[in-house]
Amino acid sequence: MKHSRQREAILEYLQQTTSHPTxxxxxxxxxxxxxxISLGTVYRNLNQLVGQGEVLRLSCGDDxxxxxxxxxxHYHFRCTQCHEVSDLVTDPLEHINLIxxxxxxxxxxxxxxxxxxxCPDCLANEKECKIRLTNG
Amino acid sequence: MKHSRQREAILEYLQQTTSHPTxxxxxxxxxxxxxxISLGTVYRNLNQLVGQGEVLRLSCGDDxxxxxxxxxxHYHFRCTQCHEVSDLVTDPLEHINLIxxxxxxxxxxxxxxxxxxxCPDCLANEKECKIRLTNG
DNA sequence: TAAAATATTAGTAATGATTACTATTACGAG
DNA sequence: CTCGTAATAGTAATCATTACTAATATTTTA
Numbered sequence: 001m002k003h004s005r006q007r008e009a010i011l012e013y014l015q016q017t018t019s020h021p022t023x024x025x026x027x028x029x030x031x032x033x034x035x036x037i038s039l040g041t042v043y044r045n046l047n048q049l050v051g052q053g054e055v056l057r058l059s060c061g062d063d064x065x066x067x068x069x070x071x072x073x074h075y076h077f078r079c080t081q082c083h084e085v086s087d088l089v090t091d092p093l094e095h096i097n098l099i100x101x102x103x104x105x106x107x108x109x110x111x112x113x114x115x116x117x118x119c120p121d122c123l124a125n126e127k128e129c130k131i132r133l134t135n136g
Numbered sequence: 137m138k139h140s141r142q143r144e145a146i147l148e149y150l151q152q153t154t155s156h157p158t159x160x161x162x163x164x165x166x167x168x169x170x171x172x173i174s175l176g177t178v179y180r181n182l183n184q185l186v187g188q189g190e191v192l193r194l195s196c197g198d199d200x201x202x203x204x205x206x207x208x209x210h211y212h213f214r215c216t217q218c219h220e221v222s223d224l225v226t227d228p229l230e231h232i233n234l235i236x237x238x239x240x241x242x243x244x245x246x247x248x249x250x251x252x253x254x255c256p257d258c259l260a261n262e263k264e265c266k267i268r269l270t271n272g
Numbered sequence: 273t274a275a276a277a278t279a280t281t282a283g284t285a286a287t288g289a290t291t292a293c294t295a296t297t298a299c300g301a302g
Numbered sequence: 303c304t305c306g307t308a309a310t311a312g313t314a315a316t317c318a319t320t321a322c323t324a325a326t327a328t329t330t331t332a
Binding site: 057059060061065075077079080088089090091093096097099100102103104105106107108109110111112113114115116117118119120122123 | 193195196197201211213215216224225226227229232233235236238239240241242243244245246247248249250251252253254255256258259
């Protein structure tokens with residue numbers, strides 16, 4: 001399917017960043033290229049791209065959704081301290097669909113996994129704090 | 137911790153139902169016992185119960201959160217057709233924390249998994265439809 | 273016990289992400 | 303080019319959730 005200029009710019013940004021921006025962050029960035037694009041257009045095109053499987057929607061329990069231009073199977077990690085969402089390099093766990101499907105009357109098409117904990121940066125800061133508390 | 141009458145009623149309802157109600161559904165049910173309870177009170181107490189680990193919050197990418205009074209480890213399935221959320225009887229997959237943690241600089245505290253697909257009921261209806269389409 | 277301190281509430285207003293709407297603009301087929 | 307369709311910008315509306323406040327309930331303390 002051919003993309004409009006606006007949709008193309010949104011997709012390009014998502015494919016080129018490793019962050020997992022919210023709709024608002026996408027809006028702010030794409031405005032640098034198309035200054036008068038509207039937020040509604042961003043939402044509409046994000047939904048369309050998700051529907052076509054060209055973009056992933058991440059709902060990790062934050063107040064707002066995030067979007068990911070990398071559609072190959074991978075998992076996500078959310079820091080419970082800074083709320084940053086990052087990719088996790090792990091082999092896909094396709095077998096868990098089978099485990100879950102055993103004895104289930106329905107059809108399992110897939111799964112999404114969100115790991116949570118403290119990210120490397122916050123962990124470093126935490127340690128730093130403890131050292132500071134101990135020494136001072 | 138001692139619960140107020142309102143919080144007790146909310147917790148009781150969540151522990152006794154196998155559905156995974158939204159805050160609004162909790163509100164509607166608890167109103168049968170405490171008719172003038174306010175929606176804000178429901179939200180405030182749900183947040184408090186979640187914070188204390190007495191209730192789970194489910195964020196499966198629906199527009200609104202759902203709540204679960206069963207806190208022992210288990211997984212959830214969301215039907216992409218009727219949007220119903222149900223429990224899935226499966227062994228906990230604790231080992232995937234280790235798999236994911238390999239080579240990751242941060243600390244992984246846990247994970248949440250949502251399976252999706254077609255639930256038994258919708259699957260039955262779908263088949264029925266196809267039969268009907270074929271025959272008529 | 274009663275008075276004072278604290279916690280919780282009902283009700284309502286505010287917030288913020290997302291969607292709906294509408295008049296206008298871009299664009300491909302004939 | 304001209305018509306018809308699709309997409310847009312801008313704005314208003316929606317809906318889940320949170321914030322606020324004056325009033326009520328509960329606990330503490332004397």
